[in-house]
Amino acid sequence: MSLGDCYIIELDRWGIKNNGTLxxxxxxxxxxxxxxxxxxxFQTVVLPKGNYLVDKNSALTLRSNIHYKFxxxxxxxEANNLTGYIVIVCDSIKNVIxxxxxxxxxxxxxxxxxxxxxxWGYGIAIENSCxxxxxxxxxxxxxxxDGFTTSMNFDAIGGVMYPNHFAKGxxxxxxxxDATKTNYTTVTKFFDVTGALVKSTGYFYYSGDGYGGYxxxxxxxxxxxxxxxxxxxxxxxxxxxxxxxxxxxxNTLPRETTQVRFSFLQNFDLMKDNLHYISCAxxxxxxxxxxxxxxxxxxxxxxxxGGRFVTFDSCEIFNNSNPMSNSTGVNPGYGIDxxxxxxxxxxxxxxxxxxxxxxxxxxxxxxxxxxxVENNKFGELFSFSGSGDDYLSVNNMYYGGFQGKSITGxxxxxxxxxxxxxxxxxxxxxxxxxxxxxxENCAFSKSSISLNGETAKIINCKFTWDSPExxxxxxxxxxxxxxxxxxxxxxxxxxxxxAYNISDNVLLSNVKFITGESxxxxxxxxxxxxxxxxxxxxxxxxxxxxxxxxxxxxRVENSLFKNISFRFDGGGxxxxxxxxxxxxxxxxxxxxNNKVIWDVNYGTAIHEGRGPGVSFLYIxxxxxxxxxxxxxxxxxxxxxxxxxxxxxxxxxxxxxxxxVTVNNSGNNTKGTITVDGxxxxxxxxxxxxxxxxISQNNNKVNSDITFTSNVNSQLEKNILGDIPLVSLVSExxxxxxxxLSQILYHSxxxxxxxxGWVCTTAGTASNTPWKAATVYNSGARIYNGTxxxxxxxxxxxxxxxxxxxxxxxxxxxxxxxxxxxxxxAYMVGDLVxxxxxxxxxxxxxxxxxxxxxxxxxxxxENSTIADGTVIWTVRRIITWKWIDTKAVFKxxxxxxx
Numbered sequence: 001m002s003l004g005d006c007y008i009i010e011l012d013r014w015g016i017k018n019n020g021t022l023x024x025x026x027x028x029x030x031x032x033x034x035x036x037x038x039x040x041x042f043q044t045v046v047l048p049k050g051n052y053l054v055d056k057n058s059a060l061t062l063r064s065n066i067h068y069k070f071x072x073x074x075x076x077x078e079a080n081n082l083t084g085y086i087v088i089v090c091d092s093i094k095n096v097i098x099x100x101x102x103x104x105x106x107x108x109x110x111x112x113x114x115x116x117x118x119x120w121g122y123g124i125a126i127e128n129s130c131x132x133x134x135x136x137x138x139x140x141x142x143x144x145x146d147g148f149t150t151s152m153n154f155d156a157i158g159g160v161m162y163p164n165h166f167a168k169g170x171x172x173x174x175x176x177x178d179a180t181k182t183n184y185t186t187v188t189k190f191f192d193v194t195g196a197l198v199k200s201t202g203y204f205y206y207s208g209d210g211y212g213g214y215x216x217x218x219x220x221x222x223x224x225x226x227x228x229x230x231x232x233x234x235x236x237x238x239x240x241x242x243x244x245x246x247x248x249x250x251n252t253l254p255r256e257t258t259q260v261r262f263s264f265l266q267n268f269d270l271m272k273d274n275l276h277y278i279s280c281a282x283x284x285x286x287x288x289x290x291x292x293x294x295x296x297x298x299x300x301x302x303x304x305x306g307g308r309f310v311t312f313d314s315c316e317i318f319n320n321s322n323p324m325s326n327s328t329g330v331n332p333g334y335g336i337d338x339x340x341x342x343x344x345x346x347x348x349x350x351x352x353x354x355x356x357x358x359x360x361x362x363x364x365x366x367x368x369x370x371x372x373v374e375n376n377k378f379g380e381l382f383s384f385s386g387s388g389d390d391y392l393s394v395n396n397m398y399y400g401g402f403q404g405k406s407i408t409g410x411x412x413x414x415x416x417x418x419x420x421x422x423x424x425x426x427x428x429x430x431x432x433x434x435x436x437x438x439x440e441n442c443a444f445s446k447s448s449i450s451l452n453g454e455t456a457k458i459i460n461c462k463f464t465w466d467s468p469e470x471x472x473x474x475x476x477x478x479x480x481x482x483x484x485x486x487x488x489x490x491x492x493x494x495x496x497x498x499a500y501n502i503s504d505n506v507l508l509s510n511v512k513f514i515t516g517e518s519x520x521x522x523x524x525x526x527x528x529x530x531x532x533x534x535x536x537x538x539x540x541x542x543x544x545x546x547x548x549x550x551x552x553x554x555r556v557e558n559s560l561f562k563n564i565s566f567r568f569d570g571g572g573x574x575x576x577x578x579x580x581x582x583x584x585x586x587x588x589x590x591x592x593n594n595k596v597i598w599d600v601n602y603g604t605a606i607h608e609g610r611g612p613g614v615s616f617l618y619i620x621x622x623x624x625x626x627x628x629x630x631x632x633x634x635x636x637x638x639x640x641x642x643x644x645x646x647x648x649x650x651x652x653x654x655x656x657x658x659x660v661t662v663n664n665s666g667n668n669t670k671g672t673i674t675v676d677g678x679x680x681x682x683x684x685x686x687x688x689x690x691x692x693x694i695s696q697n698n699n700k701v702n703s704d705i706t707f708t709s710n711v712n713s714q715l716e717k718n719i720l721g722d723i724p725l726v727s728l729v730s731e732x733x734x735x736x737x738x739x740l741s742q743i744l745y746h747s748x749x750x751x752x753x754x755x756g757w758v759c760t761t762a763g764t765a766s767n768t769p770w771k772a773a774t775v776y777n778s779g780a781r782i783y784n785g786t787x788x789x790x791x792x793x794x795x796x797x798x799x800x801x802x803x804x805x806x807x808x809x810x811x812x813x814x815x816x817x818x819x820x821x822x823x824x825a826y827m828v829g830d831l832v833x834x835x836x837x838x839x840x841x842x843x844x845x846x847x848x849x850x851x852x853x854x855x856x857x858x859x860x861e862n863s864t865i866a867d868g869t870v871i872w873t874v875r876r877i878i879t880w881k882w883i884d885t886k887a888v889f890k891x892x893x894x895x896x897x
Contacts, residue, residue, distance in 0.1 A: 735766070770797065
């Protein structure tokens with residue numbers, strides 16, 4: 001029966017039974033009705049409600065450009081012993097909607113006795129060159145394989161094998177091999193792109209082998225590949241850049257192209273056992289699963305074995321691959337599995353789905369390029385594994401954690417592995433083994449995390465951990481580690497953090513670490529470390545310690561260490577003596593402007609540094625400057641325990657520190673600062689026999705600074721206590737920071753001159769006042785009145801000084817005298833800014849009348865802009881930042897003539 005463009009299938013006409021009988025006749029009748037409806041131009045096909053038994057040896061086959069409405073239709077697969085089957089299939093069709101189907105496989109009645117896995121029984125399959133397919137409100141269960149699947153074939157117009165089909169060099173402008181381009185490799189074979197196979201898809205692409213790899217010594221995942229075009233007579237038409245697994249469409253080729261070849265940036269000599277293909281596989285595209293359910297299937301809920309722009313939207317995928325009464329599950333057993341198409345699997349979106357209680361896990365992506373997951377709830381593990389890149393996770397809830405392998409075989413420095421934003425993770429293990437990972441605005445509750453590989457960034461995240469049996473709840477081992485604006489609240493663990501791998505660079509900024517009943521561990525193991533505005537606080541009653549190991553350079557500043565015994569180590573506890581931090585001849589490790597507080601019983605501390613507070617060892621040249629160190633006893637004597645202990649290697653600067661001890665109990669509470677001699681492992685020859693120690697302007701309140709006999713034996717003469725630093729200068733200082741009463745001696749005194757200068761106002765030195773119309777570089781310092789300011793960017797001052805602010809972190813823009821541009825006459829020297837400020841002002845360098853509308857305000861400094869008859873010259877606005885009070889010096893010690 002037809003209603004306009006809608007055809008309601010007539011069951012009797014086509015011999016169809018909707019009572020669950022006659023599978024062969026029913027299946028054939030439905031397919032015949034589909035064919036007739038398509039041939040007669042119907043855009044909608046409706047199947048009356050009922051139970052339809054689908055023939056075990058065939059499937060319901062849909063046609064293009066039809067909306068299929070199967071509401072209240074239950075399709076039951078006839079019991080069989082086949083290793084694979086399909087209930088509803090879309091094969092190389094387009095513009096189709098499947099709506100409302102309920103499919104039930106034969107999992108519980110299936111005969112598995114023939115052997116093998118029998119894992120290829122599918123409910124709805126989208127195969128080959130399908131395009132624009134919507135599966136809506138469908139429910140699939142109890143298939144012997146997957147509920148829903150997309151799949152591709154692996155057709156190719158040829159393969160290339162090393163070394164027969166490769167050569168060293170690139171293609172020149174004449175289309176010939178240029179062997180002098182030794183950094184390149186060229187595929188010597190030509191490929192005909194005029195055949196029927198290529199025309200059937202309309203595209204071809206460069207791919208890896210049958211498993212998606214490129215062979216030994218060759219990773220083309222992020223390499224630009226050149227495709228070169230030739231006419232039938234062999235004349236060259238040029239080339240275009242492409243990427244592996246990306247379509248090269250026939251209708252975009254230069255006219256008269258009949259054959260192509262390829263070249264890429266690759267060292268030919270490193271290649272071995274490489275097999276690549278020029279593929280034209282039929283791949284489903286733009287497939288959308290909307291509000292579907294998949295459950296109790298034997299292998300997977302949904303699978304992508306080839307597909308581009310595949311979306312799972314508002315789907316419920318649950319209880320797949322778990323045992324049932326008459327059958328067990330089969331691997332891999334996930335809710336969604338993305339693999340087998342390799343990098344042909346692209347732009348996969350999982351949105352607003354609930355995926356839970358699946359035997360193997362929630363989702364696994366074995367190979368793909370571009371996976372986006374948003375607003376989902378994952379009940380089990382989400383596994384980013386195998387080869388793939390560009391994963392983005394936003395606003396998801398992970399109850400099974402996540403894990404990842406990397407991009408194409410292990411590591412790749414220039415690819416983003418995975419980004420998590422606004423996600424929450426609960427009670428699980430998260431492990432990213434390689435690639436590049438970013439966690440941003442995420443909350444981890446009772447979840448551990450391990451980050452290794454190329455880069456790891458943690459930004460504005462919150463971590464809590466409470467597991468008294470666990471070891472290493474957090475591991476940071478990527479080559480580059482950046483943690484900002486985040487907090488780690490570790491309530492209980494055996495050892496809560498450990499860095500096994502050596503990172504090249506680590507940045508910790510505004511990070512808070514709070515430990516309770518936790519044993520501590522090594523936070524980072526790095527070549528270079530910057531730690532700023534961080535807090536390390538221990539609130540528990542058990543022993544605790546923390547450590548960082550830094551080989552090449554360290555800058556620790558403006559941070560708090562409270563009731564935690566903390567070691568800064570140049571590598572001695574982690575590596576052999578030959579790998580320790582080396583003496584560079586200048587200070588490489590600095591500990592500046594930090595606060596160390598100890599106000600609990602010493603019995604809660606244990607450390608290789610032998611005391612509460614901080615210790616330093618195995619560092620050749622070290623600066624400990626401007627720190628506040630406070631020790632308060634709680635009724636138990638600290639005795640001679642070390643608040644600060646330094647094993648001086650070759651050079652130590654200990655200056656401008658304030659050490660305060662408070663004795664509440666009347667016991668011996670010295671909070672001793674002890675400087676020891678070189679503390680190298682046995683047999684090491686890296687420590688010099690003498691140590692230079694500069695100890696200056698340290699303020700000690702009820703405390704001692706002790707230089708041990710060990711260190712005294714290394715010095716030319718004994719040094720006891722604080723000593724002054726003799727500074728020699730040739731003129732009044734113009735840079736640097738100086739304390740009140742600090743004395744600087746003239747390096748070349750002469751009769752009639754002075755012995756030197758004394759600082760009468762503490763602050764920063766500067767002899768450069770602000771000047772009008774002057775170019776300043778970023779970092780330039782000037783003074784205005786009694787204060788010093790620093791340029792935060794390069795630019796040019798105006799003709800009138802700004803009102804300079806006073807106070808930490810205050811800034812001002814140098815733009816006094818500027819006006820907002822209007823259409824009028826201007827004179828040379830007039831200054832304007834655009835109506836939408838852009839950080840620049842514009843100086844009139846030729847008088848005239850401005851145009852009716854604003855010109856395009858370019859931002860290339862010193863370039864000119866024509867505006868009517870006016871010429872403007874581009875100037876950048878300088879931002880000045882308050883730095884300090886200006887240091888003032890007076891000469892002293894007149895030398896008689």
